[in-house]
Amino acid sequence: MKKILLSLIVLLLFCINLSASVAITLKAVGDVSLIREENVSKAENGTELENNDQLETKKNSYAAVKFVDGSSVIKVFPNSVLTINAEEGEDKKLNKKTNLKVGELWAKVTKKTGGFVIDTPTTVVSVKGTSFNVDVDENGITVVNTFEGSVEMKNKKDGKSAIIGAGKHGRSNGSGDIEVLDGNTTQEEKNVDPEVKILEIELENSEGNSKIIKIEFE
């Protein structure tokens, strides 16, 4: 009986832990959806993200995510699908494991702040502290550009791996050798987050009803 009670308490704590926020959207610009337990809503700036929450960015949209340990930020570019996951390890550090189904992201990770893994359909990208970019196309082909530090790419099928150092990029289709080439295929400082200004024009008819036209421009 005592063991059952203990198990129930552990299970309860586990459930509570599951529902705790693990990240926050610093930005959600344009058409960004938040899918939580099959419920779809519009993601907004300052939305808390829980484990298994999925962010889907549409055309001309993007999102920025920061984990609760403050160690890492991710920019999710247009037409991407990202699932958020993080768990507290035994060392009390937050191990981040996100899944990029398709699309592109840029991440900046602080060293020694728990594990940071990007899981794509074909590849696992592990990071210990760096700045890098991951691009996944519809076929699951994954391209990693490393700007600082190093990143490990590992095929899911055959387990082959390669280290992508700073200033290099790696390409994998999930099996066989991972191509590691000099140079980056993309720039770190992509202008994905320009300062957006808003012009408001208020229109009022003779009956006093008003509408506001908002124009966002860079």
Place this chain on the structure above:
Amino acid sequence: MKTLIMSFLLCSITFAFAVNLSVELPEVYENNSELILRVDEGFNDIEKATLYFRADDEESYISLDMQKGLVSEPIYTVSIPSNYSFDSAVELYFEALTENGQKITYPQINPQLNPLRLIVANSDTISESIILLSPDVNFPINAEELIIAFSYFSIQNDIKANSIKIFFDGKDYSSKAKITKNMAILKLPTPKAGKHTFKMKAESVMGNKISSKDFSFDQNKSAKIIPFNIDGSLSAYGKYESNSETDNYNDANMRLILNVRKNWFRLKSKTFLTSLEDSKKQPLNRFSLDIDVPHFGVKIGDFSPDFGSFAINSVNVRGVFSELNFKLFRLQALYGDSKRAIPGKLYTTNNSETVNGDLYVNNDIAFARETTGIKMEFGHERYFNYGLSFVKNKDRVSSLDEEQYFAPDSTLLVRPKDNIVIATDTRFAFKDQRIVFGAEAAMSLYNSNIIDGAISQDSLETLVGQEIPIDPEDLEGFFVVNSNIEPFEPGLSNLSYKAYMRVFLLRNLFNISYSYVGSSFNNLSVGYLAKDLATISISDNIALFNNRFLLNISYNMNNNNLSDDKEFTTNNNTFYAQVYVRPTNDSFFNFSYNINNTDNSSDTFETRTSVYSIGMGYNVKQIDYAPTKFSVNFSNSVNEDLLGNTYDFQKNVITISANSKYRDFPLKSKIGYSVALDENKRVSFDDSYCEIEELDDSSYHSVFVNTSYLFNEKIEPIAKFRFSVSSGDFEYSSQNVNIGTKYKFDRKTDLYAGLGFANYNYPNLDENDNSELELSINLKRRF
């Protein structure tokens, strides 16, 4: 002659102490600390009292009206709202406005440059586990919205969720924040351009206070888009005071503040209406409407312009004020009335002055006074600026009927005046205004009586004994020239100037200033300016060891008779020193010493007032159910006539208090006991002799208990009791009871209703026994 001088001096002392202020401040500043201005003398002469406060690294003061106490408990109280937060110290001073328009401050001398300083209780521990998530350096702040987010995931089980507070620019925005298990998120409209600060505070389950580091960011100007917004407050206050021996006193007032913002447009309006408004006295009601657009502002109604110490300040003007404001140039102009016409009444009572056998009282008769001013300022306000001001005050003779200001025998009861002041000021600031140098100078022209208008050119030439190329009558619209100009020949005596330096470096605030106000310098648009006075003021405030050691030193030296037109020169020196030591978060020790010497050049007058005070306290947290701060203070004051030995007053005061905040239920209590032992002697005068009279030693004992209990964060009953008894020459006892309730309808609406009762007994003067009942109610709604 000696008797006359002594009588004059005693009268002067009596006059000088007509309103006597002291303060009761906490040892360290905490949120909602009650600040008390005690009116030791002249409580009924005070119209209102104001607290001015600022963070120690700020330039400008914020004012708060103080709550008037009872006649039985002659105090004004105020608490700085908790939405103001101070990092290290708060600087403050008090100002009491008397019914005759005099402003008395505490500290008395240069309170703006030498304010009181309270160190902020710094029991917060900086926690690295409170992590800033947003704003993030990788992402510019959104054009519409600012998101502040803190994470405390690694200590989420160690802190009380309901204790989490988020401060932005020093104000508490917790009520607008979303607090989750491991995050606190605050969304605000994008703030205006400039530097902004924010932090998070919380309390651990163990009761320790923790906070995040202080964070800040610079808001880019181009991102400034301010949404339409309306805010303000409405408050109503009523008081009924009944005394068994004197007339009843009623006061009701209402205050409405309304602010409207829309992008670059700002509108602020204030209305204050009081039942004490009397058309036969200077106005108490206030109305103002401020409109600001980029680079231009206009104020209509009541305003208090400030063109500098010698040009115009501390005076209410009802009229129009406008300002052009550019980065390197500013132009201010105003026009309005600083006094209104008040017709006098003619009495023939036995208590009034005698003029040729007839008796007159002018009953505060006054002409309406027009005030016009213009100021040009060049340079950047934060680095260097130079200003040039012109201010004119002229009484409108036509505002009163002639019979109002002339007695039947043609005696002039009140004189209309004309006054022009030209002033200049300059200011240099370095290191983010931590080093400031400044200087001001002004010259006045003053005519003490313009009833008869300007003098003719011929009469003027006769008066000065030489040809004058200008006809004074042509200049009458600008300034009335006649024989009543003071002084008739301009000189140093109608100049004023001052220079100052303020340095705030390495936790050390140093001020030094010198000011000179000539004996004939007259400015009718400066609220309070002592003429014929040169003042050197030096002060230094040092804070060391994370504010655990504080040292405040100030010295003021005043001399009059600057034009050598008085028989004697009076010198006054004041030295003040205070040491405050807080070795731990729960203990303190302080010592202060204040000495004031006044003498004159004829060696016929020398007085000295000295006060030293020593105190210590300890917060006993070991009392589990009610951590209690105990404090004890001893002070000794000596007030003596060193030369004439006409009086020698000595007083020793011991005060003990215990301030408890109960842990298991929201009760606060404060219990205190104060004993004062007087040892006085004075000279009594008679027609033929004088003798030193040893007055009976007297004592004063006072016990007070204050309690409050907070139900459900909404209702807070308050009860205060004070019993005082005095023995010696003047025996009396008093009992004061105040009960009241604060009710918080919601986050924006507060109500306070109070009832006070006081009873006074005079064993040797039964006919003076009296009692007093007071009812008050105060409702405030913010929107």
